[in-house]
Amino acid sequence: MSKEKQFVTEITPQQEDFSRWYIDVIKKAELMDYSPVRGCIVFRPDGYEIWEHIKEELDRRLKETGHRNAYFPMFIPESFFQKEKEHVEGFNPELPWVTEAGGEKLEERLAIRPTSETMIGHMYSKWIQSYRDLPVLINQWANVVRWEKRTLPFLRTSEFMWQEGHTAHETEVEARQETMQMLDVYREFVENVLAMPVIVGQKTPSEKFAGAVDTFSIEAMMKDGRAVQAGTSHYLGTNFAVAFEIKYLNRENTQEFVHTTSWGVSTRLIGSLIMVHGDDRGLVLPPKVAPTQVAMIPIGPAKLRDQVIARADELFAELKRAGVRVRMDDRADVSPGWKFNEYEMRGVPVRLEIGPRDMENGVVVLVSRVTGEKRIVEQANLVAEVEKMLQDVHNEMFERAKQFRDQHFYSVDTLDEMKAQMDEKRGFTLAGWCGSNACEKHVKDETGATSRNIPFEPQVEKTSCLVCGEQAKHTVVFARAY
Numbered sequence: 001m002s003k004e005k006q007f008v009t010e011i012t013p014q015q016e017d018f019s020r021w022y023i024d025v026i027k028k029a030e031l032m033d034y035s036p037v038r039g040c041i042v043f044r045p046d047g048y049e050i051w052e053h054i055k056e057e058l059d060r061r062l063k064e065t066g067h068r069n070a071y072f073p074m075f076i077p078e079s080f081f082q083k084e085k086e087h088v089e090g091f092n093p094e095l096p097w098v099t100e101a102g103g104e105k106l107e108e109r110l111a112i113r114p115t116s117e118t119m120i121g122h123m124y125s126k127w128i129q130s131y132r133d134l135p136v137l138i139n140q141w142a143n144v145v146r147w148e149k150r151t152l153p154f155l156r157t158s159e160f161m162w163q164e165g166h167t168a169h170e171t172e173v174e175a176r177q178e179t180m181q182m183l184d185v186y187r188e189f190v191e192n193v194l195a196m197p198v199i200v201g202q203k204t205p206s207e208k209f210a211g212a213v214d215t216f217s218i219e220a221m222m223k224d225g226r227a228v229q230a231g232t233s234h235y236l237g238t239n240f241a242v243a244f245e246i247k248y249l250n251r252e253n254t255q256e257f258v259h260t261t262s263w264g265v266s267t268r269l270i271g272s273l274i275m276v277h278g279d280d281r282g283l284v285l286p287p288k289v290a291p292t293q294v295a296m297i298p299i300g301p302a303k304l305r306d307q308v309i310a311r312a313d314e315l316f317a318e319l320k321r322a323g324v325r326v327r328m329d330d331r332a333d334v335s336p337g338w339k340f341n342e343y344e345m346r347g348v349p350v351r352l353e354i355g356p357r358d359m360e361n362g363v364v365v366l367v368s369r370v371t372g373e374k375r376i377v378e379q380a381n382l383v384a385e386v387e388k389m390l391q392d393v394h395n396e397m398f399e400r401a402k403q404f405r406d407q408h409f410y411s412v413d414t415l416d417e418m419k420a421q422m423d424e425k426r427g428f429t430l431a432g433w434c435g436s437n438a439c440e441k442h443v444k445d446e447t448g449a450t451s452r453n454i455p456f457e458p459q460v461e462k463t464s465c466l467v468c469g470e471q472a473k474h475t476v477v478f479a480r481a482y
Contacts, residue, residue: 039158121244154271162266175259186231201453222275225426233263283347432462432472439467
C-alpha cells in the first residue's frame with residue numbers, strides 16, 4: 001500500500017463511527033490535544049487560529065452595531081448568585097468554587113465564571129444613573145468554566161472561550177430590538193463566514209437560559225443528524241435589573257429598572273463547522289476562517305526544482321500582499337501525492353500546483369478541496385482567480401450543508417412517527433406541540449430528542465400536538481443534540 005493511501009486510512013469513516021471520525025480528524029489535523037485536567041483541552045496553533053479568525057470576523061460585526069469590548073473578573077462572589085434564584089439554580093450543578101487562597105480560607109466562596117450576568121449586573125448598577133447613560137452596549141471576550149460531566153473537544157468542555165454581550169436599555173421595546181438584532185448578526189455570521197445554514201427561532205420555556213424572559217437560538221445540523229446550538233440571544237427583561245438594583249432616572253424624573261439582554265457564541269463553533277463540513281478525507285474548512293487558505297506546491301523534476309521554486313516564491317509574495325493566507329510547501333523529501341493528501345486532510349480550501357510546463361505557459365493549477373475541480377488559470381490573474389475559487393468553495397460548502405439538512409429534515413404528526421424516523425434515519429423532525437411541559441418531557445424520555453427551537457419560518461405549520469393530539473400552540477424542531 002502506498003504512503004498516500006496509508007495517510008487517509010488513519011481516519012475512521014464517518015458512516016462507521018462518526019464520533020471516532022471526529023476525534024481522529026481533530027487530533028490528526030493538530031487542532032487540539034488533551035490536557036491533564038479532565039474536560040479541558042489545549043488549542044494547538046491551527047485550532048486557535050480558527051478561533052482568532054472567528055473573533056476577527058465577529059468582533060468587526062459587533063463594533064459595527066455599536067458595541068464596545070470590556071473585561072470583567074472571572075471570580076464571582078457566591079452572594080451574587082443568590083440574588084437571581086432561577087439563575088443560580090440553572091448553573092449550580094456546573095459551578096467550580098474557590099474556597100481558599102494564599103493558604104487562608106476565604107470569607108466568601110468565589111465561583112469561577114460560568115457566565116457574567118451577575119458580575120456585570122453589579123457593575124451596571126454603579127454605572128447607570130440616568131436615561132442619559134443608556135443604552136449600555138458592552139461585549140466581553142473571555143473564558144468560562146462549566147464543570148461538564150460528559151465532554152467532547154470544542155463542543156462541550158469544562159473550560160471554553162466565548163464572547164458574551166450584555167446590554168442595558170430604557171425600554172422593553174429597545175431591549176427586544178437588541179435581542180433580535182444580535183440573533184440576526186449571529187445568523188448572518190454563521191452562514192456567510194462559516195458556511196453553516198441555521199434554523200432561527202425561539203427556545204421553549206424549559207430550554208431557555210436560566211433567568212431569561214425569552215431565549216432565541218440558531219440551530220445547525222451536524223453530519224450525524226444531531227443538532228448544535230450555534231448561538232443564543234436572550235431578553236432578560238428586568239430580572240437582573242431588579243436583582244442587582246440597576247435603576248435609572250427616566251425622562252419624567254422617576255426611577256425605573258433597565259431592561260437587559262445577553263447573547264453569546266463560543267468555541268463550540270469550531271466543533272460545529274468540523275462536523276457540518278468534514279468528510280472521510282478529513283477537515284473541510286470554510287475559507288474565511290481557515291488558517292491556510294491556499295497550499296502552494298511546486299512540482300517537477302529535481303533538475304528544474306530551483307527555477308520552479310523561484311517562480312513559486314514570486315507568486316507566493318503576490319498572494320501574501322493581497323492578504324491571502326498562503327503556505328508554500330517546497331519540501332524535497334516528501335512526494336507531491338503525500339502533500340496533496342496532507343492538505344486535503346487539514347481542510348485547506350485551495351491547492352495551487354506549479355511545475356515546469358506551467359511556468360512555460362504562464363499558468364498555475366488551482367484545485368478545490370470541496371469539489372476536486374481543477375482550474376488552469378493565468379499567472380497574471382492569479383490573485384483574482386484565487387479569490388474567486390475561495391468564494392466558490394464557500395458557496396459550495398454552504399449549498400452542500402443546506403442540501404444535507406433539507407434531506408434530513410422530516411415532518412411528523414405523532415410520537416410514533418418521530419420514534420420510527422429517529423430509529424431509522426438521522427436528522428431533525430418538525431412537529432406540533434401543545435405547549436405543555438409534560439408533553440415536551442415525554443418526547444425527550446421516549447426519543448432522546450429535545451426541542452431545539454420554535455422556528456420563525458417553519459416549512460409547514462402543524463395543527464396538533466405529537467404527544468397528546470390536542471391543538472398545537474407551536475410548530476417545533478426536535479432533534480438529538482450535542
